[in-house]
Amino acid sequence: MNQSDNLPSHHGTDSAPKKTYPNETIKLLLERGSLRNFTDKKIPPDIMQTVLEAGIHAPTGGNLQPYSIIKIENKSTAALLAKLCGEQNFIAEASVNLLFCIDYHRLQRWAEIETAPFTATASFRHFWIGFQDTIIAAQNICTAADALGLGSVYIGTVTECFRELIDIFDLPQGVFPVVLLTLGYPKAKPPVKKKLGVPIVVHDEKYHELDDVALRKAFDDKYPGLKVQITPERLDTIAEVCRKVHGEVFAQKCIETIEKNGFINAVQRYFGLHYRADEMPCGNDEFMKIMEESGCNWFKKFEYI
Numbered sequence: 001m002n003q004s005d006n007l008p009s010h011h012g013t014d015s016a017p018k019k020t021y022p023n024e025t026i027k028l029l030l031e032r033g034s035l036r037n038f039t040d041k042k043i044p045p046d047i048m049q050t051v052l053e054a055g056i057h058a059p060t061g062g063n064l065q066p067y068s069i070i071k072i073e074n075k076s077t078a079a080l081l082a083k084l085c086g087e088q089n090f091i092a093e094a095s096v097n098l099l100f101c102i103d104y105h106r107l108q109r110w111a112e113i114e115t116a117p118f119t120a121t122a123s124f125r126h127f128w129i130g131f132q133d134t135i136i137a138a139q140n141i142c143t144a145a146d147a148l149g150l151g152s153v154y155i156g157t158v159t160e161c162f163r164e165l166i167d168i169f170d171l172p173q174g175v176f177p178v179v180l181l182t183l184g185y186p187k188a189k190p191p192v193k194k195k196l197g198v199p200i201v202v203h204d205e206k207y208h209e210l211d212d213v214a215l216r217k218a219f220d221d222k223y224p225g226l227k228v229q230i231t232p233e234r235l236d237t238i239a240e241v242c243r244k245v246h247g248e249v250f251a252q253k254c255i256e257t258i259e260k261n262g263f264i265n266a267v268q269r270y271f272g273l274h275y276r277a278d279e280m281p282c283g284n285d286e287f288m289k290i291m292e293e294s295g296c297n298w299f300k301k302f303e304y305i
């Protein structure tokens with residue numbers, strides 16, 4: 001059984017929004033939250049069009065726009081996505097799902113039609129920029145959607161179903177899924193979550209290492225009270241994870257720490273029970289294989305003629 005079931009949420013602690021803001025844009029950004037409760041109200045086509053236009057007006061390396069967005073409104077496709085992306089049922093309830101894909105296929109076709117050289121599906125540099133371009137467009141869409149009274153949540157578990165997505169949406173060679181964005185009207189305004197603050201995340205001029213006390217305090221402030229109850233199953237799972245990735249001595253040390261504290265702390269919960277440190281690296285080879293099968297050879301040595 002997945003030990004993350006019935007755990008207190010890892011999405012963090014609600015933070016009370018500020019009362020005053022310099023303007024509406026800053027208010028929108030500081031009061032945003034991921035939405036997982038959607039009404040069945042449909043997004044009108046003109047609203048959707050505005051949201052999408054705002055997204056594709058985002059900055060993009062060289063103004064190349066190496067991405068495509070699959071717009072999914074079909075209910076049975078959404079239900080299938082919900083299942084494939086780890087039984088996240090709210091995906092099926094949302095009005096629209098957008099699958100963001102890095103897309104060098106369109107540019108490759110353009111180069112072929114116009115007789116231009118092309119190696120973007122075989123170049124790490126193009127991958128690096130194209131991935132960023134894709135996400136930046138997605139985030140512009142989130143903000144535009146929020147501004148028009150919608151809400152959204154990213155779904156990262158497309159990693160669990162790359163092949164299925166490529167198949168379902170007829171993605172050609174050179175097109176690869178990056179992230180799903182689930183969009184719709186909110187049943188209620190989503191909570192605003194606490195974040196690590198500016199002094200922790202922003203480094204003046206150079207990277208400054210926090211000492212242990214300051215680092216622990218930063219995360220304690222972000223996740224106050226996130227203390228997971230000890231159960232024999234959870235202890236067994238954490239011990240097994242620790243044993244597999246760091247060995248028996250570390251496993252014993254981790255369990256002793258938990259027993260001394262009287263609870264499983266936030267980071268033990270993150271990497272011992274939810275994003276399990278032993279499971280997360282599984283399938284690295286397979287991911288590379290799927291990318292190669294999709295004509296995306298961004299990480300391989302390029303063979304010149």
Ligand SMILES: Cc1cc2nc3c(=O)[nH]c(=O)nc-3n(C[C@H](O)[C@H](O)[C@H](O)COP(=O)(O)O)c2cc1C
Pocket residue numbers: 010011012032033034035036088153154155156157179191192193
């Ligand atoms: C790349 C990415 C993947 C995510 N995947 C999921 C997901 O699969 N399911 C989910 O419920 N939330 C997902 N989220 C939303 C995060 O859980 C959320 O952003 C985080 O808990 C912070 O909460 P906030 O967005 O309300 O500030 C994802 C967010 C990002 C940026």
